[in-house]
Amino acid sequence: MSKEFVVIGLGRFGGSIVRELNALDMDVMAIDADEARVNEFSDIATHAVIADTTDEAVMKSLGIRNFDHVIVAIGENIQASTLTTLILKELGVKKVTAKAQNDYHAKILNKIGADTVVHPERDMGRRIAHNVASASVLDYLELSDEYSIVEIKAGERLAGSSILELDVRANFGINIIAVKRGKDIIVAPDPNENIEYNDILIVIGHDNDLNRFEKKLVNE
Known part of the structure; x- marks a missing residue:
């Protein structure tokens, strides 16, 4: 069965989610208090509604508890x-994802029951910082406040060594979970697999350990 979504807040972040869900052929209700924003999405979302989501009676009238996933953007x-997220959880919405403005806001959202809290500006800032700090770091995905997955391009320091010889788990406390080589992806690579120049290593670990690995073996 197709999932039904609600996106509350149609700024850049919320609007991009609505557009992407529409592209994925998902049913999505788009809600904002601003009439102009709602009109902008009237032909994109399945339903576009002008509403004050801090009013519990309004939320009930929209049948919000019947949707699978509500994103507070x-x-x-x-x-x-905060109030919108609280009302959603009190009404029994199955899953609520909420956008946090800062760490303090995130703590509040977590305490009132948000299932997932996202920091789009902070996370994008971290990705860009990692990308510009090292030409070898191609992408950076934060898993938690301390753990991440990083895509690293293999340069001369790594090329020619096997995963076993590098022994990154013992030396750095990280794991190489896959290797991209051209159009191929080697998942859970054999420890005897030799790394080739320009391979892309997909590495998971604690941020401090990943940074040590980048400084010692990656940055050239």
Whole structure:
């Protein structure tokens, strides 16, 4: 069965989610208090509604508890974001993902029951910082506050060595979970697999350990 989504807040972040869900042929209700924003998505979302989501009676009238997943993408109004999230959980919505403005806001959202809290600006900032700091780091995905997955291009320091010889688990506390080689992806690579120049290593570990690995064996 196709899932049904609600996106509350149609700024850049929320709007991009609505567009992508629409491209994936998902049913999505788009909600905002701003009429102009709602009109912008009237031909994109399955339903586009002008509503005050801090009003519990309004949320009930929209049948919000019947949707599989509600994404609270409200912009700078932390009070509206928090109250909306609280109402959603009290109404019994199965899954609520909420956008946090800062770490303090994230703590509040977690305490009132948000199932997932995202920090799009912070996370994008970290990805860009890692990408610009090292030409070898191609992508960076934060798994938690301390653990990440990084795509690293193999240069001369890594090329020619086997995964066993590098022994990154013992030396750095990280794991190579896959290797991209051209169009091929080697998942759970054999320890005897030799790394080739320009291979892309997909590595998981604690941020401090990943940084040590980058400084010692990757940056050239």
